Amino acid sequence: MTKDYVKEITSMEEDFAQWYTDVVTKAELIDYSSVKGSMIIRPYGYSLWENIKNELDSRIKETGHENVYMPLFIPESLLQKEKDHVEGFAPEVAWVTHGGSEELAERLVVRPTSEVLFCEHYKDIIHSYRDLPKLYNQWANVVRWEKTTRPFLRTLEFLWQEGHTCHATDEEALDETVRMLKVYADVCENILAIPVIQGQKTDKEKFAGAKLTYTIESLMHDGKALQTGTSHHLGDGFAKAFGIQFTDKEGDLQYVQQTSWGFTTRVIGAMIMVHGDNRGLVIPPKAAPTQVMIVPIAHHKEGVLDFAYGLKEKLSTIARTDIDASDKKPGWKFNEYEMKGIPVRLEIGPKDIQKGHVVLVRRDTGEKLFVPLAELDSHLPKLLEDIQQNLYDSAKRHREEKTNIAANLEEFKSILEQETGFIKAMWCGDRVCEDQIKEESGATSRCIPFDQEEVSERCVCCGKAAKHMVIWAKAY
Numbered sequence: 001m002t003k004d005y006v007k008e009i010t011s012m013e014e015d016f017a018q019w020y021t022d023v024v025t026k027a028e029l030i031d032y033s034s035v036k037g038s039m040i041i042r043p044y045g046y047s048l049w050e051n052i053k054n055e056l057d058s059r060i061k062e063t064g065h066e067n068v069y070m071p072l073f074i075p076e077s078l079l080q081k082e083k084d085h086v087e088g089f090a091p092e093v094a095w096v097t098h099g100g101s102e103e104l105a106e107r108l109v110v111r112p113t114s115e116v117l118f119c120e121h122y123k124d125i126i127h128s129y130r131d132l133p134k135l136y137n138q139w140a141n142v143v144r145w146e147k148t149t150r151p152f153l154r155t156l157e158f159l160w161q162e163g164h165t166c167h168a169t170d171e172e173a174l175d176e177t178v179r180m181l182k183v184y185a186d187v188c189e190n191i192l193a194i195p196v197i198q199g200q201k202t203d204k205e206k207f208a209g210a211k212l213t214y215t216i217e218s219l220m221h222d223g224k225a226l227q228t229g230t231s232h233h234l235g236d237g238f239a240k241a242f243g244i245q246f247t248d249k250e251g252d253l254q255y256v257q258q259t260s261w262g263f264t265t266r267v268i269g270a271m272i273m274v275h276g277d278n279r280g281l282v283i284p285p286k287a288a289p290t291q292v293m294i295v296p297i298a299h300h301k302e303g304v305l306d307f308a309y310g311l312k313e314k315l316s317t318i319a320r321t322d323i324d325a326s327d328k329k330p331g332w333k334f335n336e337y338e339m340k341g342i343p344v345r346l347e348i349g350p351k352d353i354q355k356g357h358v359v360l361v362r363r364d365t366g367e368k369l370f371v372p373l374a375e376l377d378s379h380l381p382k383l384l385e386d387i388q389q390n391l392y393d394s395a396k397r398h399r400e401e402k403t404n405i406a407a408n409l410e411e412f413k414s415i416l417e418q419e420t421g422f423i424k425a426m427w428c429g430d431r432v433c434e435d436q437i438k439e440e441s442g443a444t445s446r447c448i449p450f451d452q453e454e455v456s457e458r459c460v461c462c463g464k465a466a467k468h469m470v471i472w473a474k475a476y
Helices: 016-026 043-062 083-092 115-125 170-190 237-242 266-275 304-315 330-339 350-355 373-401 409-418 431-441
Strands: 030-032 039-041 073-075 094-099 102-110 134-143 157-167 197-200 212-219 225-235 245-247 253-255 257-264 292-296 321-323 344-348 357-362 368-372 403-405 422-427 444-449 468-473
Touching: 016 030, 016 266, 039 043, 043 134, 043 157, 043 170, 043 266, 083 237, 115 134, 115 157, 115 237, 115 257, 157 170, 170 197, 170 212, 170 225, 170 257, 170 266, 212 266, 212 373, 212 444, 212 468, 225 237, 225 266, 237 257, 257 266, 266 373, 292 304, 292 330, 304 321, 304 344, 304 350, 304 373, 330 344, 344 350, 344 373, 350 357, 357 373, 368 373, 373 403, 409 422, 409 431, 422 444, 431 444
Parallel strands: 292 321, 292 344, 403 422
Antiparallel strands: 030 039, 073 102, 094 102, 134 157, 157 257, 197 212, 197 444, 212 225, 225 257, 245 253, 344 357, 357 368, 422 468, 444 468
8 A cells, every 4th residue: 555545654664663654553553642751542542552462461360370469669678689770770760859949868760670678578478388379460561760761662651560479489480471471472473463582581681680581572564573572580699689588397497589570562563563564453353442344335315324333232242342423534534544544444335235135354464355244153253363363474474484593793784784683693602792793783782582593604793603593683
């Protein structure tokens, strides 16, 4: 579809960053606030987040976790207790120095994450092996003072969930870390239709204060990578800093082993950049606030509106259905709901009623289908499933087409000069090589995939014996 079709949206081939900005604003997902780097999530954007949140929250609860809520503010002395953690977050924290006109005796941090708050609480409530495991999760907002911002992808304030758990053994904590990463992968792939690569972060890229960080990485339409969710095995570092101990079955004092994991509104940005096109959003049916939009044609004619509303009532039992009965022209409505990414448009007019069918238009392919009214109930759920699967398959094909293999650094850089995407390349495990690759190419290590391949025997940078195959990319 040409740029002229939807004049408000810049072509992604012309300027991908501007295309993204146009889509999130014109599709009414967000608006900008008076604080630079902060966004207003509008009703359509927030209902999308609610659908994602509900899917993830049910999975979190199914795995035995309970939702809690921690305070927004963290005393400076509390944040300072874990050295690596505070150093990792220091450049991004927002400080509260006054309460009203009074200067505070101790500065407060607006939470960038809540490890230290959970640790302080766990110290008071965990005493025995019988108190373990503690499986807590919270849905909250956090603040990180980013220098460069973009709606959903990186903002001063964003919404997320953060899980924080305590376990008796290292093995149990490791199992929890991997389990929750797989939950994230499930939501991305089966709800958002985003294929992900699961793997471990290098020590350079891991979470501040963590023993291990696991990640799911996805590839955007422009070939850049996006970290879509992370799960951290914290070990006993925080437990020792905060004194979180329990008496084991033998009567000995032990430190707990902890995890933390987070999934944010950033995934909305990922969904936009994976599935969107030059007409705007393309939302997978399972995530869509409205799955079917009914557009009555010539609805001023007798019986059309009544028939359309009857269809809405009937279809609402099998899909999230809405109707636009406004006096705007059908062409405007078609453009509007294509821009908003609604999976299926249902057109019904006097001739359709007479012929006993409706017109269904797929957002993903633009295909127009004439479906008999008698078959609509059975046809629609299958159509939504097909759209969901097609979006996933298309995104996976795109990722495969933009994945290359490099055997040496010159080849690595040559690939990135021609196109962006994932690069599979071997690594010796040395931080010096990781730093050199970033310095010379701009690409970072995205993850050491769980599914390892031996694409070469030697490190792509130094030529020494390789330890891991790593996915590399330029990233958001």
